[in-house]
Amino acid sequence: MNRRTGGGLICICITSALVAGCESADEALVAQVGPYRITAGQYRSYVESLPGRWQPDMTGDEARLHHLQVLIDRCLLLTEARTLGLDTLATAREAAARAVDEYVVARYRLDWIRNQPELTEEEIKHVFHGEGFGRERRGLVIRVRTRAEIDTVLTELRSEQPFLEVARLRSLDRTTLEMDGGPGFLDRDQAARLGIPVSLFASLPLNQTSSPLRTGTDWQVVRFVEERPADYDRYRETIRTEFKNRRRAELDRLPRGEQQAAAREAGFYEGPDFLRAERKAREEVMLEMLRRRTNRAIDISPEQTRRYYDTHQEVFRHEEALWIEEVLLASATEAIRVRQEIEAGARFADLAVRSLRDRTRQQHGRLHFHAEDLVRFARLMPAAKGTEVGLLSGPLQVEGGFSVFRVLGRTADRVDPFDAVQDRARSLLLQQHQQERLSSLLDRLRTEHSTVIEIHTSRLQGAVPDYLLGG
Secondary structure (H helix, E strand, O other), rough: OOOOOOOOOOOOOOOHHHOOOOOOOOOOEEEEEEEEEHHHHHHHHHHHHHHOOOOOOOOHHHHHHHHHHHHHHHHHHHHHHOOOHHHHOOOHHHHHHHHHHHHHHHHHHHHHHHHOOOHHHHHHHHHHOOOOEEEEEEEEEEOOOHHHHHHHHHHHHHHHOOOHHHHHOOOOOHHHHHOOOOOOOOOOOHHHHOOOOOHHHHHHOOOOEEEEEEEEOOEEEEEEEEEEEEEEEEHHHHHHHHHHHHHHHHHHOOOOOHHHHHHOOOOOOOOHHHHHHHHHHHHHHHHHHHHHHHOOOOOOOHHHHHHHHHHOOHHEEEEEEEEEEEEEOOOOOHHHHHHHHOOOOOOOOHHHHHHHHHHHHHHOEEEEEEEHHHHHOOOHHHHHHHHOOOOOEEEEEEEEEEEEEEEEEEEEOOEOOOHHHHHHHHHHHHHHHHHHEEEEEEHHHHHHHHHHHHEOOOHHHHHHHHHHHHO
């Protein structure tokens, strides 16, 4: 029987589930478009990969047919690409070969790294003691703006003025002074984030002042006054991770051609996975070439762009918003230390992994607030709204810990002026025209190929149960 789907006529062939015979559940055919087969496994994998998994206004069989139509349309577009001879072009073959090489090398790299032997306990202990992980040191720091100022600091220290007195007189780092001149005990990596080189951390004798160190736009000197053995168990995984990163770097230094040769020798250019990747690469290249061919010669005039902007004001509207960088720590002491690292040049993005706030970690240290966020951030948001842009703030006790933050910017509720967004408006209008052309092409293809489109409706619910559709 015929049914209209997505604007075009397709022939739905209702067949009995008995036709499946000895096929496995994943291999069972749910649709066919000429030579292209869509199996239950492919259909389910596609639905599972969707961010929302279902359309809000669709449920059950309607949603199942909607998702299947996307896969059918892909087959129709591939058919059109082959009809136009796009698969025979040298440029298509070359682009597909490059994509396959990228895939194979990525698989080879992952396999190479996964199969590297783990460090033995003896090797970990050797690194622990030999590369500076084996001790923690308490440092005193004086940080100033210019080289001339740091030279003055060194002159005063050489005249045997007490370090803490010079720090109180000269240092920019007020949080350091609250902790008697130093950031507490540091490990090797924490010292590096404060602008203290690993080599200096390992070699500077106790109670000796370092040479001037450039840190960001400032200058500093450091003096270690106490040290203690580090907890070996605390650093075991850090050392393992460090060596995995070194192995990745070792592989990165290998020329691309040598990586491809190694992958070929290891058998990555053969087998079912390679053949699937090769077929997919060819198909993706054909679809991209067809897209470009379909969209060529679309001309958007300045008048059309302005008309789109005038009739779509809501697209260019911004609610009142606030952007900040933030790290949330468990204690005031930890927060003070993180602030010191930032003042020494560390970036919020690099420190975000230590934040207790999931959202901050996921967004590399950044938060974006709107009015409705006040309930969730009842202390942080008012404090940020009252803080000058660019000013480092905290530690501030908030919900869940102690926050160190910097306001990046704020905007009032407004509609962007046309001059500021005309490129975006033109791009959105171009996308609209491109979608219209694609819809028109698909309508034609669905009609032209309706007699070779078969859907086995009795198998759809078994392939994609209601729970995958949110039903």
